[in-house]
Amino acid sequence: MRIHCPHCGPRGHDEFVHHGDAVPQRPQTDATDAAFHDYVYLRDNPAGLYRELWFHAAGCHSWLIVERDTRTHEIRSVTFARGDA
Amino acid sequence: MRYSAFRLFTEALRGNRGWQPAWRDAAPRPAYEAVIVGGGGHGLATAYYLAKVHGLRDIAVLEKGWIGGGNIGRNTTIIRSNYLLPGNTPFYEWSLKLWEGLEQEINYNAMVSQRGVLNLHHNDAQRDANVRRGNAMRLQGVDAELLDAQDVRRMLPFLDFDNARFPIRGGLLQPRGGTVRHDAVAWGYARAADRLGVDIIQNCEVTGFRIQGGAVTGVETTRGPIAARKVGLACAGHSSRVAALAGLKLPIESHVLQAFVTEGLKPLIPGVITFGAGHFYISQSDKGGLVFGGDIDGYNSYAQRGNLATVEDVCEGGMALMPMIGRARLLRSWGGVMDMSMDGSPIIDHTPVEGLYLNAGWCYGGFKATPGSGWCFAHLLARDEPHPVAAAYRLDRFAAGRVIDEKGQGPHPNRH
Ligand SMILES: Cc1cc2nc3c(=O)[nH]c(=O)nc-3n(C[C@H](O)[C@H](O)[C@H](O)COP(=O)(O)OP(=O)(O)OC[C@H]3O[C@@H](n4cnc5c(N)ncnc54)[C@H](O)[C@@H]3O)c2cc1C
Ligand SMILES: [Zn+2]
Secondary structure (H helix, E strand, O other), X not given: OEEEEOOOEEEEHHHOEEEEEOOOOOOOOOOOHHHHHHHHHOEOOOOOEEEEEEEOOOXXXXXXXXXXXXXXXXXXXXXXXXXXX | OOOOHHHHHHHHHOOOOOOOOOOOOOOOOOEEEEEEEOOOHHHHHHHHHHHHOOOOOOEEEEOOOOOOOOHHHOOOOEEOOOOOOOOOHHHHHHHHHHHHHHHHHHOOOOOOEOOOEEEEEOOHHHHHHHHHHHHHHHHOOOOOEEEEHHHHHHHOOOOOOOOOOOOOOEEXXXXXXXXXXXXXXXXXXXXXXXXXXXEEEOOOOXXXXXXXXXXXXEEEEOOOOEEEEEEEEOOHHHHHHHXXXXXXXXXXXXXXXXXXXXXXXXOOOOOEEEEOOOOEXXXXXXXXXXXXXXXXXXXXXXOOOOOHHHHHHHHHHHHXXXXXXXXXXXXXXXXXXXXXXXXXXXXXXXXXOEOEEEEEOOHHHOOOOHHHHHHHHHHHHXXXXXXXXXXXOOOOHHHHOOOOOOOOOOOOHHHO
């Protein structure tokens, strides 16, 4: 699997560290316990298109959002996490 | 038909023409008392103990593919109960005790082989951790022995003891750990359950649930609707997807783990060895192949096949542990999709839907759990209360702050 880092170009996925689902957003500090439980622990875990965070550890140290199909590992898009919010 | 040495002998004389199929290829009936979704090791064991221990007769196991096609037939066959935390140890020890009597129980040769599991350590900190774990095990009635480098050298002279980066200083041995022929476990439980009247229905995928007033009344399948008073989910790597059909969101991600087998070699490795400086574990099958594996690939996957970077990483672990493995040729490798939970521990519990029960989150350690999981899940389904040794495996433990995190890695499924 190759990830096209928008800064460094196509690189083997072993240069990157996977950090999981990019969809959950941290709730406000005064949110309910249930909202935090959902954010920290519960996942949609889709079989199909998945938005996930990768860190280019052996490259430019950018945080990236990768859209990938979890059934085929085919990558649809890669963007910088910052500014994508 | 009972299997025995005598039967084997007489069949050999008759050209093996008298063997019957080991279980019926059942067609679904319109209704059952209990339906188990997923015909892997856990689903089949659950059905067997429901019938055997709790006397239920009206049970179906629904499997979307074929029996033994999932992780039960894909794992590296290691069994052990060398856990640290009190929520885990009694459960895995009960499971190991069930393994010890399994073949007599189900009249099936599963090649349960208690050849020992040795976890190596390479520095002082790892030794201290092994001492602590060994003490915790012994306090809970589990066998554990601390070995120093000399003991290990006598046992496994071919390891790379004086490796400059990862010298071997000793290890923690569980003599009662070992290996079991994995697919025989599926077939053995299937046959034993079938003989107690359980319908094992293959090529039958559950595609939805019938829920009325918050209680489950049945399932939708590719072979038509089936009514059931109780439904138990044992879908391993697909738990999230199946639970989502009932409106549930689980603390689980699906990840792929690979396994590797070399060409057959003469007897070389007596038991199971795990490398402490990287993630690598190895044993030798009865056919002679070296069976080994390492880390999961690290990113969510339903692809049931792994990546080359992980192959390289696993093989590097093997080379660091026992350089002679570089001479063996790899015959096969494959992957399996597993449900990695947020704390690395499993779930055996009710769900918010009445009559719907969940058995999930087994990560890459669920094979050794097969008999215990079946036993405890059957207990929960039959009596509506958790079995004492599985009482910590609650679905609400994440919300309640009672996670069972053996590795202390936090809510990151890919690091457990
Ligand atoms: C490569 C590898 C190595 C491993 N090594 C070890 C090891 O050495 N020791 C150990 O203890 N554990 C090991 N494990 C983990 C262990 O194999 C699993 O945790 C365990 O087998 C999971 O339980 P199961 O047997 O019920 O799963 P499975 O056999 O996967 O059963 C689940 C079944 O559910 C079915 N299913 C899914 N969705 C549906 C649906 N909608 N309708 C009907 N059926 C459905 C699937 O087809 C599947 O057959 C390993 C796993 C892998 C992949
Ligand atoms: Zn980069």
